[in-house]
Amino acid sequence: MKRVEFTAREALNEIVHGRLSSExxxxxxxxxxDKLEEEIGAWAFIDRTKVIDQARKADTRRKIDNSSIxxxxxxxxxxxxxxxxxxxxxxxxxxxxxxxxPKDDAAIVRLLREAGAxxxxxxxxxxxxxxxxxxxxxxxxxxxxxxxxxxxxAAAVAARMVPLAVGTQTNGSVIRPASFCGVVGFKPTFGTIxxxxxxxxxxxxxxxxxFSRNVLDSALLASILMKPEEIYGDTLPLPxxxxxxxxxxxxxxxxxxFVRTAVWSEASTITQKSYLDFVNGQRPVPTEIELPSIxxxxxxxxxxxxxxxxxxxxxxxxxxxxxxxxPMLLGMLDEGRRVSLSEYLDAKNLLTEVSGVVDxxxxxxxxxITPATPAEAPEGIASTGSPxxxxxxxxxxxxxxxxxxxxxxxxxxxGLQLVGSRGSDSKLLRGAHWLEKIHYSxxx
Numbered sequence: 460m461k462r463v464e465f466t467a468r469e470a471l472n473e474i475v476h477g478r479l480s481s482e483x484x485x486x487x488x489x490x491x492x493d494k495l496e497e498e499i500g501a502w503a504f505i506d507r508t509k510v511i512d513q514a515r516k517a518d519t520r521r522k523i524d525n526s527s528i529x530x531x532x533x534x535x536x537x538x539x540x541x542x543x544x545x546x547x548x549x550x551x552x553x554x555x556x557x558x559x560x561p562k563d564d565a566a567i568v569r570l571l572r573e574a575g576a577x578x579x580x581x582x583x584x585x586x587x588x589x590x591x592x593x594x595x596x597x598x599x600x601x602x603x604x605x606x607x608x609x610x611x612x613a614a615a616v617a618a619r620m621v622p623l624a625v626g627t628q629t630n631g632s633v634i635r636p637a638s639f640c641g642v643v644g645f646k647p648t649f650g651t652i653x654x655x656x657x658x659x660x661x662x663x664x665x666x667x668x669x670f671s672r673n674v675l676d677s678a679l680l681a682s683i684l685m686k687p688e689e690i691y692g693d694t695l696p697l698p699x700x701x702x703x704x705x706x707x708x709x710x711x712x713x714x715x716x717f718v719r720t721a722v723w724s725e726a727s728t729i730t731q732k733s734y735l736d737f738v739n740g741q742r743p744v745p746t747e748i749e750l751p752s753i754x755x756x757x758x759x760x761x762x763x764x765x766x767x768x769x770x771x772x773x774x775x776x777x778x779x780x781x782x783x784x785x786p787m788l789l790g791m792l793d794e795g796r797r798v799s800l801s802e803y804l805d806a807k808n809l810l811t812e813v814s815g816v817v818d819x820x821x822x823x824x825x826x827x828i829t830p831a832t833p834a835e836a837p838e839g840i841a842s843t844g845s846p847x848x849x850x851x852x853x854x855x856x857x858x859x860x861x862x863x864x865x866x867x868x869x870x871x872x873x874g875l876q877l878v879g880s881r882g883s884d885s886k887l888l889r890g891a892h893w894l895e896k897i898h899y900s901x902x903x
Contacts, residue, residue, distance in 0.1 A: 462487040463619040467534050467676045470622060474521075474533050481514035481533030485577060488535050492620050498601055500594035501615040503540040504547050505580035510535070513577045529575025530683055536571055537615045537624035540581035541588050541658035544568055551658050552584040552593055552608070555780045565656025567625060567667060567684050574683045579621050582611030585843060587773065588627060588660055591785040592843050597639060599871055603836040606636030607843030609668070613640040616670045623680050624670040629661050629765060630853050631832075631846025633668030637861040638874025639836035639844065643895075645669050645677040645888070648881050649856025650695035651685045661768035662693070663807070664761065664853055674892040677860070678705045681884070697882045705888040713825035713890045715745035720829060721755040722847045727834040729868040734830055737865065737875065745828055750851070751816045756809060757851035763798055763806040764854075770795030814855040814881075821857065821880040826890030831874035835867025848876065858884045860891045864898045 462484055465473065473479035489507055496502060517533040543549050543561035550556045568578065583593040585608035595610040597603040598618040605614045609626025613636035616624050626633050628646045637644025646668035654665060667684065671677045682700035717738045723731070738745050770777070770792050776784065777792050784792070821827055830848045837844055852859045858881070861874030877894070879887035 463491045465622060466672055467531070467622040468679060470534055471532065475528055481517045481577065482511060484533065485510055485514040485535055485579075488579065488620055491618065495598070495618050495620065499596050499598055499614050499618055501537075501582055501611040501618065501620060503550060503552075503581045503583050503593075503611065506547060509546065510577055510579055517575065517577065530679070531571065532575035534576055534623065535579040535621045536576045536680075537579050537582045537612050537621045538568060539609050539612050539624070539626045540584050541627060542568055542625065543656035544578065544581065547578070547581055549581065552586045552588065553783065555776055555783050561656070563656060566653035568656070570684055570686060582609070582615055582624060584608050585610060586785055586788055587776070588629065588632065588658055589769070589788050589791065590843055591787050592840055596840055597836050599641060600836070602840075603838055603871065604639065604840050604843050606639040606836065608632040609636050609670070610843065612670050613637055613642055613644065616640070616642045616672060622671065623676060625680075625684075626668050626670060627657065628666050628668050628849070628853055629664045630761065631849030633670070634831050634849045634859055634861045634874065634876055635844055635846050637670060637863070638831040638876070639872065641863040641872030643671050643674055643677050643860065643862060644874070645681055645860045646853075646858065647681050647685060647884050648697055648858045650693065651697050651699075651884065652681070653686065653694050655693070659772045661765045661772070663764050663768060663810070666853065666856065674860070674862070674888055674895050675705065678702055678888045678892075698885065700888065701885045704885045705892055707889060709893055712743065713893055714823070715741060715890065716821070716824040716827035717745040717747045718750060718820075718827055718829045720750060720848065720851060722758070723830075725833050725845070725847055726830050727868070730830060730832075730834050730873065733865045733873060734828070738828060746824075748820055748827070750820055753809075753816060754813055754851055757813055757854050758847065760806045760809045760813065761850050761854040763802060764810065766791055766795030767798040767803045768795075770798070810854060813851070817851065817855045817857060818880045821878060822883075824879070826877040826879055826887050826894070829876050829878060831861045831876035835869060835871035835873050852878050855881070857881050858887050860887060862891060862895055862898070864894070
C-alpha cells in the first residue's frame with residue numbers, strides 16, 4: 460500500500476511502531492500535492508519547508524522519548540482557510556483579506572498542534588465561506604464541482620493529499636462536499652467544537668466539521684477538537700466522543716430510521732431510488748419517520764437567520780469593499796440587510812421549536828438515514844451545488860455524517876447522510892461505523 464493511502468490511524472500505527480517517519484509521510488503527501496494540485500486546486504497556501512521541518516522535529520522528539528506519542532503525532536491535517544493560523548496567511552477566500560496574517564491560532568488549530576498534528580497548509584474555501592466557488596475541482600471529475608464551501612478540505616482528502624482536514628458548515632458545507640468528493644464528512648453537535656479564531660458568518664448556525672476517509676478517523680479527529688473553550692465561551696456542556704463506544708460492536712443490528720424530509724422531491728429520481736434501495740436492503744428495514752409539519756419551515760427559517768447574521772458580521776466588508784464582493788454574495792447581503800428585527804426574532808423562536816421536535820423525532824434511533832445531496836456532483840464549477848438536504852440538520856445543530864457508500868447516475872460518489880439527536884455524537888458514529896463495515900464487507 461502506498462503511504463498516501465494510509466488512513467490517519469494506520470499512519471499513526473506505523474509511526475508508533477517505528478515503521479514510518481513523519482518526514483516520510485509528509486514527503487509522500489507533498490509529492491501527491493505536486494502531482495495533482497495544478498489540476499485540482501485544493502490548496503490556498505502550503506509552506507513545504509515549514510511542514511517538513513515540523514515533521515523532522517516530531518521524529519527527533521520520538522527518538523529521544525518514544526513514550527511521548529501524541530494523539531495525532533506527525534499526522535498531516537489540512538485547515539480550511541477561514542481558521543486563523545499564526546504562521547500562515549488566512550485570507551477567507553476573498554481578495555479583500557489577501558495577505559492577512561493573524562497573530563494567534565484559532566482554538567482548533569491550537570488543539571491540533573497540542574495533539575501533535577502537522578498543519579499541512581490552508582485549503583481553499585468559497586468566498587467568505589458562502590457560495591461563490593474558489594478554484595477547486597472535483598478529484599473524481601475535473602468538470603464537476605467539489606461542493607462548498609469547504610471544497611479544498613474535501614478534495615484534498617479525496618485526492619490523498621492529506622488523510623485529515625477540517626472545515627465548517629453553516630448550511631451544507633461539510634456534508635455536501637463530502638458527498639460529492641466521496642469522503643467521510645462529520646459535523647458534530649452544534650457547540651461542541653470551539654469557534655474562536657474562525658471567520659464569523661452566522662454564529663447561530665456556524666459549526667466546525669471534519670473530513671477523513673473512514674468513520675474512525677473522523678471520530679478521532681473530532682474527539683481532539685471537542686474541548687470546552689472557556690475564553691470564547693461558545694461551547695456547550697455536551698458529551699465528548701467516546702472512541703471505545705464508537706468501536707463497540709452491536710449485539711443486534713442498530714436501530715436505524717429513515718426520513719425523506721420536506722425536500723424529498725428535490726432529489727433526483729436516481730438519488731431517490733438509491734436511497735430507497737439501500738434502506739429496503741437493510742435488515743431489519745429502518746423505520747420510516749415523518750418530521751412534524753413545523754419542520755417544513757426549516758429552509759426559510761435558516762435563510763432568514765443566516766442572511767441577517769451574515770449581513771451584520773460582514774457589514775464592514777459590505778461598506779468598505781463592496782466592489783470586491785461577488786454579485787451572488789452581494790445579493791445575499793442586501794437581502795440580509797432587509798430582514799427586520801421582528802422577522803429575525805421570529806425565526807430564532809422558530810429555530811427553538813423546530814430543534815425540539817427534531818430531537819424528539821431522532822432520540823430513539825442509533826442513526827437516521829436521509830439524503831446528503833439531491834444528486835451526485837453537478838457538472839460545471841460555477842456553483843457548489845444545493846445544500847437543501849442539510850438545512851434542517853444545520854438549523855437544529857444535530858450531529859450528521861456523510862458516508863461514501865452510494866453512486867449517482869454517472870458513477871460519481873453520492874453520500875449517505877446519517878443524523879442523530881443533539882449530543883448523541885458517539886451513538887451516531889457507532890451506527891455509521893457499523894454501516895461502513897457492512898458496506899465494505901459486502902463489496903470486498
